[in-house]
Amino acid sequence: MNRPTDSKSQALVMALACALLGACSTVEDAPKGDAAYAAIPPAPAVGVDYRISPDDILRIQIYHEPGLSLEDAQVTAAGMVRMPLVGDVSIAGLSASEASDVIAGRLGDRYLVSPQVTVFVKKAVGRRITVDGEVREPGLFPLDGRLGLQQAVALAKGPTRLASLSRIVVVRQSDGQRKAAMFDLGAIRKGQAPDPEILPGDTIIVGLSRAKAILGGALLALPAVGAGFVALDGGF
Template sequence: MGRPTDRTHQTLGILFGCALLGGCATVEDAPREAAAYALMPAAPAVGMDYRIAPDDVLRVQIYHEPGLSLEDAEVTAAGMIRMPLIGDVPVAGLSAGEASDVIAGRLGERYLVSPQVTVFVKKAVGRRITVDGEVREPGLYPIEGRTGLLQAVALAKGPSRLASLKQIVIVRQVQGQRQAAKFDLDAIRKGEAADPEVLPGDTIIVGLSRAKAILGGTLLALPALGAAFIALDGDR
C-alpha cells in the first residue's frame, strides 16, 4: 500500500481539528461546519436519574413471577402502565427505581409477600427537545443522557448560514410556568461561556427575531450567557 499523500494528511488534519473544536468553522463555511457536526459523539445511554414520560416503553420484572412481569409496557398519555392484578399504576415523572418501589408496594398490599420488582426503561420516547429557528433541520429530537446546548443545535444539523450565534433562546417549563434565557453559542464554542444543559421538553430557538415570532411577542428582555431563566410576561 502506498504512502499517504500530502492531500490525505491535510484532509485528516482538518477533520481531526474540527472534531476537537466541536464546530470550528464559521457559519459561512458550510461544508466544513457540517463535517464538524457530523463528527460530534453520540449521547450516552439513559441514566439512573431519567424520569419516565408518556409513550416510554418499560420492562417490568417481578422476581419468580413471570406471569406478572411485562416485557413491553407502554406508558399511556396519562402517565400510567397497566399491570396484572393491580391495574393502572402511575409512573410518569418517576425514576425507574421509584417506579419499582410503587409497583412493589401495590403488589405487597394484597397479593405478594415482599415482591422484588425491577423496572427498566427500554425506550425513552419522552426524552425529547424541540429545535427551531435558524437551523438546517428544525424539528423534534430525542436526547439521551446529559445534552448540552452545542449538541442540541447539532441534532438539527447546525445553524443556518444566516443564523445569529449570539442569540440562542432556551424556553423551559418550570413548575408549570414558561421561562426563557438567551445564550451566546459563539462564546460557548470558544470556551468563553459554559455549555448549558438542555432538559427534556425544552425548546431551543436559534435567532432572537425568530424566537419573538414563535413566542407570540411575549419575549421581552432576557438574561444572557447562562444567567437564570426568567418567566415570560405572557404566562404570568
C-alpha cells in the same frame, strides 16, 4: 387629515404597550451572560435519574416471571401502569429504580416472595423539547434524562453552516409566563461558558433573526420578572 402609515401605527401601538407595561424591549434584550445562567442553570456534572412521565413506554422485567413481565408498557395520562395481578400502579414522577421498588412492593404484598423488578424507560414520549431556527433538522424531540443546550442542538443535527452560534435563544414557560434567555453556543463548545440545562417544554431557537421571526416580533415585558429572565408578552 392624513392617516398615519402602517409602520407609524405599529410604532404607536408598541409605544403605548410599553407605557402600560412600564418597560419593553425586543428579543435582542433577552438576558445574556451571567443573567442568562441565573435563569437557566448549567447542566449538572452528575446525572440524576429520569422521572417517569405520562405516555412513556417502559420495559418491566420480573426476574424468573416472564408471564408477569411487560415489554411495552405505556404510562397512562394519570401516571399509572397496569401490571398483571396487581392492576394499576402509580409511578409518574418516580425514577426507574423507584418505580421498580414500588412494583416489587405491590407484587410482594400478596403474590411473590422477594420479587426482583427492573424498570427501563424505552421511550420518553411525555417529555419533549423544540429545536428551531438555523439548524439542519428542526423539530420536536423527546427529552431522555438530563440534557444540556449543546446536546439539544445536536438532536436537530447541529447548526447550519451560516448559523449565528453566539445568539441562541431558550424560551421557557415559567410561572404562567414565557421567558427567554440568550446563550453563546460557540463559547459553550470551547468550554468558556457553562452548558445550561434544558427542561421539558423548552424551545431552543438558533440565531437571533430566526428567533425574532418565530416569536413574531412579540414584545418582552421587563418589569417584575425575576432571575434574569424576560417574559414574552404574547404568543408564538
